[in-house]
Amino acid sequence: MTFKEKLKLVINNMTEGQCADLFRVLNINMPERHKCMCCGYYTLVGNSEEIAYDICDVCYWENDGCKNDEDFSTCNHMTLGQARENFRKYGACDMESAENVREPKYYEMSEYNE
Numbered sequence: 001m002t003f004k005e006k007l008k009l010v011i012n013n014m015t016e017g018q019c020a021d022l023f024r025v026l027n028i029n030m031p032e033r034h035k036c037m038c039c040g041y042y043t044l045v046g047n048s049e050e051i052a053y054d055i056c057d058v059c060y061w062e063n064d065g066c067k068n069d070e071d072f073s074t075c076n077h078m079t080l081g082q083a084r085e086n087f088r089k090y091g092a093c094d095m096e097s098a099e100n101v102r103e104p105k106y107y108e109m110s111e112y113n114e
């Protein structure tokens with residue numbers, strides 16, 4: 001597990017208040033969150049360069065820049081539309097990844113980020 005993955009795991013298990021306290025103590029800004037194009041939750045943490053090719057914890061889609069249903073993703077081996085359909089059916093961008101995903105956190109919901 002990389003440092004970034006470990007850190008993500010820790011942060012994912014903290015409450016909003018704990019997160020804010022930690023970032024205040026460390027004197028750093030809360031990280032930017034971006035919406036996963038497949039599941040729609042705000043799971044991608046960092047600036048647009050840092051989130052390139054990150055894998056979403058909620059649906060396992062690799063963020064390769066696809067935006068529309070008909071866009072074919074080479075690294076995900078399917079179109080974004082197929083992945084979205086799979087997420088509705090299996091709760092992951094493909095059936096095989098269903099065991100690797102987790103439930104979204106409250107701070108990853110769109111109402112918290114928009």
Ligand SMILES: [Zn+2]
Nearest residue numbers: 036039056059
């Ligand atoms: Zn996702």
